[in-house]
Structures are given as structure tokens and as C-alpha cells.
Amino acid sequence: MELWTVGNKTILLLFVVIASYFTAVTADPWLVLFFLMYLALNLVLHIVTKNTAKKAIILAIILYLIGCAIYHPYFTLLLPSSCYELASFYTRKKGLLLAIVLLPVLFLRDTMMILYVFIAVLSFFNYVMIRHYMGRVNKQEDEIEQMRKDMQKLAKSLNDNQDFARASAYMVKLEERNRLTQEIHDGIGHAMTGALIQMEAAKRLLNSDPPTAETLLQNAIGISKEAIEEIRITLKSNKPPVEQLGLSRLKTAVEAFGGKTGLMTSVVHEGNMEIITPLQWKIIYENVTEALTNSAKYSGASTVHVELRVLNRLIKVVVSDNGKGSMKIVKGLGLIGMEERTAAVNGTVIADGTNGFSVTTLIPYGNE
């Protein structure tokens, strides 16, 4: 923007210098001094950095030009560009600005007046256009900045999701290990200790009281058999399935929500829940809770229904209420959040307000 103003001023100054050179009969050293002073003041303007200082200098230039104008009318021609420069700090009302800049017309006559009006208007357009384009450039820079931030945010949530998937896989393993340790300790450990004690006793009684020793040994054998059976069962019993963790967590959350808000809730599921990965469970869980919150806040509904269906290539989750719905859906932060989360696993979210309000999450799975 500065370069444009400088160019504008230079052209005007050259014009004024040439015009005064050709109209004057003899060279006027005062005039030269004034021009140089004007130049000097303008240079100072570009040296200072503080806005207040700049404003002061521009004001000084304007006053200086008015002073000079009394000596020689041509100086008025330099006024408009300085005035616009000053105005760019303050007002946005362009019409008012033009009117003020055109004020000196009252003091001018004939060709000077026409010339002044011409220059004032020309500079005005120049000024308006530059401001317009600068505004657009600034806006676009802001947009770029915003997009950069969004991208960072998305990258972060992607990372978070990956971390979560890793962490939850690890958690399942840990839980599994815990459970095994516990079962070995509780069941088999105790049984083996019991058997051992009986065998020790049998060993002592072996010579003195063979029949009792035999009973004791028989007990030990029985306990050992049971323990072996128990080991088999422990090893065979399924590890805590992820799908049960996911589904029961979802159900608990929905029920808790119903209890808190007084809404009737129901959860239905269909299909093979095993294929849902922990990351998908997380997204489903978050989308459902978000949709439930929305229903409670805005819908005025009395029941909310959650449906989870695993189709052939798609997981479909629907949260629907019987509330007033909305013919025109305006995406709020909640909905945008759901969309972003779901997009991370190539899914889609559809919100529909035609019959109550429903939010459908579609997540593809398996290889296409």
C-alpha cells in the first residue's frame, strides 16, 4: 500500500513542479525551498515507525501544505493524497472523506478549481481501490492462516486417534494378562497348594496308617484333576471381547444419559459387532453421546433411540429422537465435530430434521 501512495505522491509532485516551472516567469528560490521541505517531511514520514508519530507528521505535512498554498496555490494539489493517507488510519466512510477533501474547492478559482477536483477525485479512486485490494489480500491471508490452524487441529486429532487405537489394543492385552494372573492365583494356585498339603500328610502316614494315606492321596488326585480342568477352561475361555467392552460401554452411557435427562432411551444392535475396531468404537461412542446431548438440549423430545447395525460393508449408527426436528439444519460445532471425527475413518454423518431429529453415522469397513 505504501508504494502506491509514494508513487501517487511522486507523480503529483512532479506535475506540480513542472507546472509551476512553466508558469513562473522567473525561478523562485522560495518555491524550490518549499518543495524540498515537502520532500524532506515525506521522507521523515517513512523513517518513523510509530503510528502516532506518522499521524503527527502527516498532519504537519497537511498544515505545511496549507501554509504553502497561501504562498502559491499549486500546493493545494498535493493536499488530497496526504489527507487520504491520514484518513486511512481512521474513517471507513468514503463519501464523507471525499467531501472533506473537496472542501478547499471553495477557496480556489477557475482552472485551479477544476484541476484540484480532478486530482482529488482521481486520488480518491486510487485510494479506494488500493484499500479494497488490500482488504482482500488481508482477508485471504486470514483465511490461509485459519486453514493452517484447522489443518494442525485435524493432524492432531488424527494423531490422537492413532494413539488411542494403540493404547486400547495395549489395554486389552493388559486386561487379559491381569485376568489370567488373577485366575491362576485364585483357582489353580489354591488348588495346587491344597493338593500339596494332602500329599505331604499322606507321605507321613504312608507306613503308620495306609488307609488314611490312601484317602488323602485320592483327595490330592481329585484336586489335581479339577485343577487341570480349570487350567483348560481358563486357557480356553475367550479373552474379554472388545465388542462387549464397546457395546456395554455404549449401553451404559445411553442409559446413564436417560437417567440424567429423564428421556426414554433404547439401544438396538444387529450384526457382527466383532468387526468394529476400538477406534471405530471410540468414534461411535463420541458421536452417539454428542447426538444425545443435542437431542436433550434442542429437540424437546421424550424418547431417543440408538440403533447400531453392522451391514455387509458398513457400520451404521443412528440416533433418532421424536422431537420437533428442524427443517433447516444449521451445522453447529457439534455436528462439525462429528463430521471431522467420522471423516478420519472415511465415514459420513447425515443429519436429518424432517421427522424428529436423527443423526446417522456411516462408517465403511473391510476391504473394498
Place this chain on the structure above:
Amino acid sequence: MMNVLDIRGLTKKFDDFVAVDNISLTIREGEIFGFLGANGAGKSTTINMVSSLLRPTSGEIRILDKDIMKQSRFAKLNLGIVPQDLAIYEDMTAYENVSFFAGLYGLRGSQLKERTLEALEFVGLSDKAKSFPKNFSGGMKRRLNIACAIAHKPKLIIMDEPTVGIDPQSRNYILTSVRKLNESGCTIIYTSHYMEEVEEICSRIAIVDHGKIIAEGTKEQLKSTITDVKNIRIELKSAIGAEGEKLKSIPGVRTVHQEENIIHVHSDAAVDNLNRILKQLMEDDKEIRSVEEQEPNLETVFLTLTGRNLRD
């Protein structure tokens, strides 16, 4: 193969309302691409943006690999649009109508005349060239509307609900001409909320709902997002014995379930085995009364994915 249309992240907002929501789509040469969705799903808005009638809020559209904003002339010359609302002049003859629109695309002189006649011939209105559309039936007007869009031989033709409100005969005529156009090398985008039409002629389909593409692919791919299984119900004249077990060995058959004289066969939807099943039954001298194949259709797909019917 070349991409005739490439859409990336296309969005259109009207104030707060998002009519088209971040759609991405690629249409390859030689396809008849179906755009299936309920009224107000965003089909027409998308099409209006592709045909430069609406300015996208964001996103990019490329026709034959050229950005339509930057090279709009190229895009327009390669695009023919059959709008949903008839765009013909009632007080000009059919010939004049076609010739007028072709002229807008830069055709001149003998070429203009030739192409105009060709287009009228194509839609079967040669003998009506001198008549005025105000005397035409709905179907004829639709056909004239198509002629206006194809005279300049565009690479990509967009047909926005071309069969709304016309008689079955004209509808068949239009569907046939869509196929003929496609065979002559045109890529076609066809929007409709008539599921049967889309299922019949389109090679690839996108299901649009609330401004989003919720599923995309061939008919088979779309159906398989829902299920891989088809149900075949066969009613026989008499009850069946152990013969039913034989059906299980036919490829694709998963389970066979019998109740008296009715057999239910669950089978892979992708395997065409109905003939073999029937043949097997006939070999066993069973008299067949009726056969019903319940395969998921696009309507079921739409219903399952959105929870609503296509024509609500």
C-alpha cells in the same frame, strides 16, 4: 482412461444452509453416471455448479482436466445440459429452437444446419421440425429439450431429471436415446429420483443425501454394502423330501430351508444360480408354481442407509 469430470471438495452454502457438503467425485469417459437422491438432496445444486450457473462456495470442478472457472469457454463447449425445467421457446419452431441453442455454442452455416437436423433426427422429431412446441406433448417437449443440448456434440451431457412428468412411451424413448448417446461416445450424468431408471441405465451410481455422497459405486457394489445375500422363494406343487439337500451343493447356495411345499434358499447375491436351482428341481420332477427372487435393490440400499424412502 480420461476423467471427464473431476470434482474436489465441492461445497455450496446458502447463508447458513449447506446445500452441497464437500462432495468429491470422479466420472470417467464412457460412463453413464447416476445421481440418486431425494428432492432437495443437492443434486441440482451440484449440477448447476458444474454447468457454471452457480458459483461454488469452495472446491474445484474440472471438465476434461481443465478448471471450469479458469477455462470456462472450454468447459461450456464440452458440456451439454438438459435442465430439469424445460428450456425451450414456445413461439419458435422445433428447428429454430435447436438451431438457436447450437448457435450459442458457436456452430455456423452449413454445419449448424446439419447438426440441427441430426439432433432432431436423433430425438425423433424430424417430422415436427416446423411445428411449434406449444402444440407438443410433455414427452415431445422433453425430447426437444434434449436435442437443444446435444446439437453441438458435447463430450459430457448432464441430464437433470429428464423424465419427470411424462408418459411411459416417451420415457422409454428417452432412456433408449440416453443409451444411444452413450454408445456414440458421450459421457452422461443422469440425475433422477426414479430408482428403477437409474438402476436400469447407469453404470455407476452415487447416492446423495443432505448434500453428501453417502455411497458410490456400481449397482452391485452399492447393494453389497448392505448385504451379500439374496433370498429365493420357490413354491412347489407338492411337498419336497430329501431332494432339498441336493440344492446345497449348487455354487453360491448358503442355506436351504423347507416348509412343506415352499423352499427358501439363501444364496450369495453375486452368483447367478437361479437357473441351476430350478434345473435341479425339475430333474427331480418337481412342479414349480412360483419363483420369487428377493434381491436388495437400490431402494432398499437407500432406505437402509438413510432410514427414509426415496420418494417421501
